[in-house]
Amino acid sequence: MTKPTNTDEPLPDSMTPGKVCRGRVQSVTDYGAFIDLDGVTGFVTVPNITWERIDHPSQALQTGEEITAVVLSVDPERHQSSLSIKDLQPDPFITFARYNFGAILTGAVTKTSPVGIFVRLERSIVGFLPTSEVPQGQIFVIGDEITVKVASISIKDRQVILSLNR
Structure with missing residues (x-):
């Protein structure tokens, strides 16, 4: 179960652009996947999931799956980060x-x-x-x-x- 996001707490040090993190897929949508990063919500857009062409993110990610990603950007006000799984894979x-x-x-x-x-x-x-x-x-x-x-x-x-x- 996902921990509720507490926007009063500062983001962990691991949530800075360029850092590698681990998380669990919370949900898969038509436009990407939400990732639980120990209480912080991360999001991976379709182009940042894999180098392969996919019709839907569910072809590459499943709810509950553990993933490793790199932080692309952080929005401290929304307590969210943008992630890439693809950037850790060979092109x-x-x-x-x-x-x-x-x-x-x-x-x-x-x-x-x-x-x-x-x-x-x-x-x-x-x-x-x-x-x-x-x-x-x-x-x-x-x-x-x-x-x-x-x-x-x-x-x-x-x-x-x-x-x-x-």
Whole structure:
């Protein structure tokens, strides 16, 4: 059970930006999760839960689960802190970029559009194959397995550009 928040008491020293803390998931909502940090309420927004794309926070967090997070910001008046679980996890995009630039990979088509095709290369990595790279008349549908070359990676834009040319 969560301890009631006492806004008259000062926040613990562990509640300063940059500090790592442990807590328990109180509740999961459409926009994030409330975390009990020994009487102080913390909140993790969806983008700060995991590096992976999720449709709902309940795909990554369960009520009652113990988590470790880093404090992003603190609101002493509301006795709340903003947290990130993701910041304590390795970024799979950086790992992908380090080992796969120029690689020939096989992936599944996840989406098609007039400007190109999106291909899932790894669990959390989707690359983009521009229409200009696809031979005229060749059609891909969602679920097709295709072999592509990683032509370009932008860390800043978190973008992987693919090519069919080997």
